[in-house]
Amino acid sequence: MSTAFHKVIMGLYDFLKECFSGFWDYETPKVMVVKNRTLGVIYRAVQFLVITYFIWYVFISQKAYQDSETHPDSSIYTLMKGTAVHGDDILDSVEYASPSEGGDVISTLLRRDITYDQKQGTCAEYYKVENANCSKDADCILGEVDFNGHGRRTGKCVQYYNHTFKTCEIQSWCPIEEYAVVREPALVEAINFTVFIRNYIHFPKFKVLRGNIEDSLGKRRKRKYLNKCHYNEETDPYCPNFRLGYIASQARESFSELCRTGGVIGVFINWDCNLDLNPSYCKPTYSFRRLDVRKDEDNSGYYYRFAKYYSKNGVESRTLIKAYGIRLDIIVHGQAGKFSPIPTIISSVTAMTSVGICTIICDWIMLTFIDKNEVYSDRKFDEVIKEPADLIPTDLVHTELSYIGSFGSNHSDLSDGVPL
Secondary structure (H helix, E strand, C coil): CHHHHHHHHHHHHHHHHHHHHHHCCCCCCCCEECCCHHHHHHHHHHHHHHHHHHHHHHHHHCCCCEEEECCCEEEEEEEEECCEEECCEEECHHHHEECCCCCCEEEEEEEEEEEEEEEEEEEECCCCCCCCEECCHHHCCCCCECCCCCCEEEEEEEECCCCCCEEEEEEEEECCHHHHCEECCCCHHHHHCEEEEEEEEEECCCCEEEECCCCCCCHHHHHHHHHHCCCECCCECCCCEEEHHHHHHHCCCCHHHHHHHCEEEEEEEEEEEECCCCHHHCCEEEEEEECCCCCCCCCCCCEEEEEEEEEECCEEEEEEEEEEEEEEEEEEEEEEEEECHHHHHHHHHHHHHHCCHHHHHHHHHHHHHHCCCCHHHHHHCCCCCCCCHHHCCHHHHHHHHHHHHHHCCCCEECCCCCCC
């Protein structure tokens, strides 16, 4: 038992000693010319791919020679414009736009469901509310509140308005919305409403401030231009007026369907600026996409409720309005780049270092698939151990020094005598 344990300890000692000694060894590459056409083609092909990747993708496409800024400061102001005839009423932006002061979110009303003349009192609960249907008073619990319902139950079972079945009576604003609602027709003229979007973006690192409105126009010409223009990517890229119909079509949405259910559309303003050029070339691009999920019919669309309160015959009353509309979320992304020596040096060194992967790949192919007789491995890997001078024959020292003096390096040419 002690002999086996002693062998294990000695083996572990020898292993650690060898690792410690090898840690202080110095390794240097050895130049070896292998005249193999297949290996040469692979080597140059890998070199070509690496160099092409760095030149085309890293330097040209990603502009790795530039210092960049990806979190600029941005401000947004929005304003809805347009007038529509709705029945006998004339609607302007105060009637259908919210909020009126503008910001990065603005909505416009497209359709209304109105419940007139609601008062605080008691009435029948909506029959689709859970446990609302009843046949006797015992089915309704006094004081119970269903948070999916409309109010607090009185403990009575009453007739559901002018229908034959019964539901539990509640204390609430009566009559309830689902029973008394009046659905107005959609505001189809809203397709021609325009949204004015003013955006300024600031890159503090480069001290550059840009806006999405043309700066070269004079005040009078600019005012006249902004009153008449509508955004077009080709003809009017600097016009900040966007028709709602244009926004819906760019988001691939039906405007009539949006009038029915409402929807949330994102207006994305993207600034991608190359500041090695004149800042005037820094222009925004716009894209539009619907943000709410259309597959979920119950939760898709956009609507909100509000009420108008008044006193009628001394009793507080209200008109409840459920408004469907389009909500625009203006989202700004920005990045800018400018030449800087530090990222240029880092990217160049990375590119030159990455070329070394070609040698690693070709060495692996050579030693794994071509070197069947271990001819290459014998030439490629040498171990040189310094020995005391008195143990080396004089003629051997003379021969080695002559070899080094003649060639200047240990350079092997495997062009002859090696079976490939």
